[in-house]
Amino acid sequence: MRDVTVGLQGAVTNAVVSFRHHTVSIVALVSDQIRKGQQVIGFGFNSIGRFAQSGIIRERLKPRVLGVDPADLLFPDGSAFDPEALLRVAMRDEKPGGHGDRAGAVAALELAIWDLNAKLADEPAYVTIGRHFGYQQPTGTAAVYAAGGYYHGDSGMAGLREELAAYVDMGFDAFKIKVGGAPLQHDLERINTALEIAGDSSRLAVDANGRFGASEAATFGQAIAGLGLRWFEEPGDPLDFELLRGVASAYPGALATGENLFSCVDARNLVRYGGMRPGADIFQMDPGLSYGIGEYARMLDVLETYGHDRSQCFPHGGHLINLHVAVGLGLGGCEAYPGVFGPVGGYSRQCEIRDGQVKAPDAPGFGLETKQDLRPMLQQLGEGS
Amino acid sequence: MRDVTVGLQGAVTNAVVSFRHHTVSIVALVSDQIRKGQQVIGFGFNSIGRFAQSGIIRERLKPRVLGVDPADLLFPDGSAFDPEALLRVAMRDEKPGGHGDRAGAVAALELAIWDLNAKLADEPAYVTIGRHFGYQQPTGTAAVYAAGGYYHGDSGMAGLREELAAYVDMGFDAFKIKVGGAPLQHDLERINTALEIAGDSSRLAVDANGRFGASEAATFGQAIAGLGLRWFEEPGDPLDFELLRGVASAYPGALATGENLFSCVDARNLVRYGGMRPGADIFQMDPGLSYGIGEYARMLDVLETYGHDRSQCFPHGGHLINLHVAVGLGLGGCEAYPGVFGPVGGYSRQCEIRDGQVKAPDAPGFGLETKQDLRPMLQQLGEGS
Secondary structure (H helix, E strand, O other), X not given: XXXXXXXXXXXXXXXXXXXXXXXXXXXXXXXXXXXXXXXXXXXXXXXXXXXXXXXHHHHXXXXXXXXXXXXXXXXXXXXXXXXXXXXXXXXXXXXXXXOOHHHHXXXXXXXXXXXXXXXXXXXXXXXXXXXXXXXXXXXXXXXXXXXXXXXXXXXXXXXHHHHHHHHHHHOOOOXXXXXXXXXXXXXXXHHHHHHHHHOOHHHEEEEOXXXXXXXXXXXXXXXXHHHOXXXXXXXXOOOOHHHHHHHHHHOOOOEEEOOOOOOHHHHHHHHHHOOOOOOOOEEXXXXXXXXXXXXXXXXXXXXXXXOOOHHHEOOOOOEHHHHHHHHHXXXXXXXXXXXXXXXXXXXXXXXXXXXXXXXXXXXXXXXXXXXXXXXXXXXXXXXXX | OEEEEEEOOOOOEOOOOEOOOOEEEEEEEEEEEEEOOEXXXXXXXXXXXXXXXXXXXXXXXXXXXXXXXHHHHEOOOOOOEOHHHHHHHHOOOOOOOOOOHHHHHHHHHHHHHHHHHHHHOOOEHHHHHXXXXXXXXXXXXXXXXXXXXOOOHHHHHHHHXXXXXXXXXXXXXXXXXXXXXXXXXXHHHHHHHHHHHHOOHHHEEEEOOOOOOHHHHHHHHHHHHHHOOOOEEOOOOOOOHHHHHHHHHHOOOOEEEOOOOOOHHHHHHHHHHOOOOOOOOEEOOOHHHOOOHHHHHHHXXXXXXXXXXXXXXXXXXXXXXXXXXXXXXXXXXXXXXXXXXXXXXXXXXXXXXEOOEEXXXXXXXXXXXXXXXXXXXXXXXXXXX
């Protein structure tokens, strides 16, 4: 087990944070198996928007996982690694509650196991994931939208128009822009500008990144209520379920949230208390920040128990891992951040984007090696150099 | 700014985890000020029950804090360090939500600032804390109970009896024992055994450490409902507010929880959804695991807004820092884990324990240097050796 910390490209800012100093941990699990003359290595990372977790990975997870009999990490029939067994071992002596950085550290490791299993089976990860959880998705594609719509400073509306037009040229037909980082009137102008490019308001979502207090959120919701936007994302603090319920009771369109909830029990509280409406509102929990795909599947179970549908799920973090999760579990879709958050963010050249759909790579595993900007890092990490 | 990782003494186990591998980060803030011929150094640590946070401290917090103009960390009048300014700087580019390991890392740092401020003012930290938040507590003592009541393996009831009798000899008159790690009937025997020592059932609390599911919690509550115990602690997952509300609706005695909630917004959800009863139930949030004393004071504001009283607050983590917090903020009291969790856990010889009260040391700051087992580590850390 090895890990490396990588930075994120693209110095963008949302209403709350700058991503310039954000980092990601890539974990490599080097197996003793050979496929096509090459040692099989599983890679995973803890999504984007938070930080690398080398401290937790090296000090807590690594000694636990390497300290058990390797057979204890396999399925009973020895056919592959058991992600749930890994989770149990990795979480030994960890108390309940406090689902923060730890959830990302464990996720990077758990995702590497899925990559490893898929490579051992010589198939794309979405096939492995779909089979394991009983969702077969033979198409290999998922709906995708372009997230961005940043504040462009001096270039203002022209910069926003240019940005979204570039997404159209790339094959996107749905978009998400930032709001909450400017006065209301300015944000409304930005929305109108974006609508000129998006055409249909059902193709444009807005994201406040948790910036608003209750009354600001209500005011903003009221101001955009008549526009029929695709969704209004994270109006307030992600754990302020009362605020969300308040917005949900007054705002007629869809709301979206969940990217900052890192466990099944937190997601269940969102469902219990947040006023989320079955068949309408959007859940954006991110496996890479919340203990991996096993915990994410448990979240889906909770959502479905409360009458929601997995088509309402669009995981946060536009990258290959969540593309495979979206395809493999039959989710509503995934996001893309064109041009920023590389090398871990973004898709690879093999991922054709057309008519708002993105195709998962056919390479074994998550196909992270198909990303030109990521491949050299993975190679170095795999070689331990 | 320096930090060191220390282990915990005493290989005890609760219903969920072993503390044998738990660690703590001690942070030292070395000032350029001299008092009584000595350089003034502030020390803080992230309580007990979780893990050291050297990764987050070194990779995220340290560059942010050391990267600003030192004047930006002072109160406007330059009289002392401003813990809120420190918090803002330490949390730069951190997203909302995900209050886990990060909350402990920041807390260790924030607590070191309080220690430093108190030492610069040449007064015990509880005086500094009390003055800052407007609660003057001239007595310098707080109510304390002995937490323990471990599963003693082969020695069983005799071991438990011996353990509690030792606490009586130390000056304790209230106790807490573990439950949930054995079949119900065995736990009831343990409670009866403990009651023989405690005398009055109002002097004995039980702690399930979040072990039970909803029906087990209800069953256990029903089984102990007639005993009039001091409180029933953490029946289920600390974030399962619905479970707690269910227990609260049926169990007539006091419930206690909160030690695994690491932010004000999480604590507010407990108050909103957990069915906690004003004037009765107990809140155990721990400043050392939740961003420090500033965030803890915000939690108190939330509790009081919802009709609860600070006399219901007994912070988790039996150690000198939380003793100063309990005294300085006029809380219900604090806990003690005699004989385990040293060197950071426990009080010092200067802390007289009599009639269920513990006296805070008169030394400047938290008086961590008055702990014989901790002093050498602090000295080394302060010297950077």
